[in-house]
Amino acid sequence: MSLTLLQKKLLNDFQRNxxxxxxxxxxxxxxxxxxxxxxxxxxxxxxKQAAISRIGAIIPPNQIGVSTLAAMSVPKDExxxxxxxxxxxxxxxxxxxxxxxxxxxxxxxxxxxxxxDSVINDIEATTGYKVLRFPLEKEFFIDLSFNLDLANA
Amino acid sequence: xxxxLNQQLLAQLxxxxxxxxRPYDEISKRLSISETEVIERITALQQxxxxxxxxxxxxxxALGYRANAMCVWRIPENQIDDIAxxxxxxxxxxxxxxxxxxxxxxxxxxxxxxxxxxxxxTAQIGQIRSHSQMQNVEHQVLFSSxxxxxxxxxxx
Numbered sequence: 366m367s368l369t370l371l372q373k374k375l376l377n378d379f380q381r382n383x384x385x386x387x388x389x390x391x392x393x394x395x396x397x398x399x400x401x402x403x404x405x406x407x408x409x410x411x412x413k414q415a416a417i418s419r420i421g422a423i424i425p426p427n428q429i430g431v432s433t434l435a436a437m438s439v440p441k442d443e444x445x446x447x448x449x450x451x452x453x454x455x456x457x458x459x460x461x462x463x464x465x466x467x468x469x470x471x472x473x474x475x476x477x478x479x480x481x482d483s484v485i486n487d488i489e490a491t492t493g494y495k496v497l498r499f500p501l502e503k504e505f506f507i508d509l510s511f512n513l514d515l516a517n518a
Numbered sequence: 519x520x521x522x523l524n525q526q527l528l529a530q531l532x533x534x535x536x537x538x539x540r541p542y543d544e545i546s547k548r549l550s551i552s553e554t555e556v557i558e559r560i561t562a563l564q565q566x567x568x569x570x571x572x573x574x575x576x577x578x579x580a581l582g583y584r585a586n587a588m589c590v591w592r593i594p595e596n597q598i599d600d601i602a603x604x605x606x607x608x609x610x611x612x613x614x615x616x617x618x619x620x621x622x623x624x625x626x627x628x629x630x631x632x633x634x635x636x637x638x639x640t641a642q643i644g645q646i647r648s649h650s651q652m653q654n655v656e657h658q659v660l661f662s663s664x665x666x667x668x669x670x671x672x673x674x
């Protein structure tokens with residue numbers, strides 16, 4: 366993927382403190398000395414190329430509602446089918462296959478413990494595999510933003 | 519706890535801020551409140567720490583950070599804080615959590631490592647393990663092979 370200088374700046378400089386004015390993209394444009402139309406177009410392209418997942422809010426786990434990391438050990442030839450079943454749940458927000466016997470890892474977020482239990486029970490019933498829970502006990506650091514070395518991106 | 523409107527607002531944001539000239543106005547119309555109220559509510563959620571960060575959420579995989587590994591370690595309870603602090607001295611360690619062990623999975627410290635490719639990440643883990651205290655620690659490295667979903671949380 367080749368990125369324009371403007372796109373690189375948009376990726377690196379606006380991971381936090383996104384402008385909270387009525388016209389945030391115009392504010393960014395002023396900061397970067399370009400037009401609002403250029404900023405909107407650059408963001409639209411970044412979004413289309415899936416370089417950004419969204420412009421949005423990072424909320425630490427368990428700040429609202431309850432959540433847990435969960436894992437399942439599923440035979441390799443079943444993993445895609447099961448992962449897609451898990452994806453189907455609105456309460457699941459990250460879902461990765463990893464190279465391990467414990468191969469499916471996802472995060473479940475719910476309003477309260479009862480809701481969380483029922484979602485996990487439903488996932489077990491639907492997939493036929495046991496779900497292990499690894500809720501957060503202590504967070505040593507949480508910030509998904511990191512400085513990208515974009516020289517070769 | 520969040521009021522109903524804040525929950526709806528966060529649900530809207532989990533789909534991403536619209537990319538248009540007046541994005542907060544756009545969201546305000548969906549929630550039948552004013553643009554000013556949307557901005558004030560996001561500001562307040564940020565000030566109270568419910569929103570930790572508000573901005574561009576980059577997809578590492580699409581930007582050449584193709585490898586991501588979750589490393590899990592089995593650490594004696596009384597050493598966890600020290601080891602976590604040690605792990606976080608490395609710039610490539612982006613997250614570090616303590617989680618309970620399960621009989622099938624006896625690891626209690628988790629960290630995420632991002633790198634350009636698998637070789638880089640493997641070398642980075644080697645760097646972590648060069649410390650004498652880490653050499654005999656039971657651990658596993660779980661590279662991600664496929665991402666089926668990566669999205670904002672939905673709050674209802």
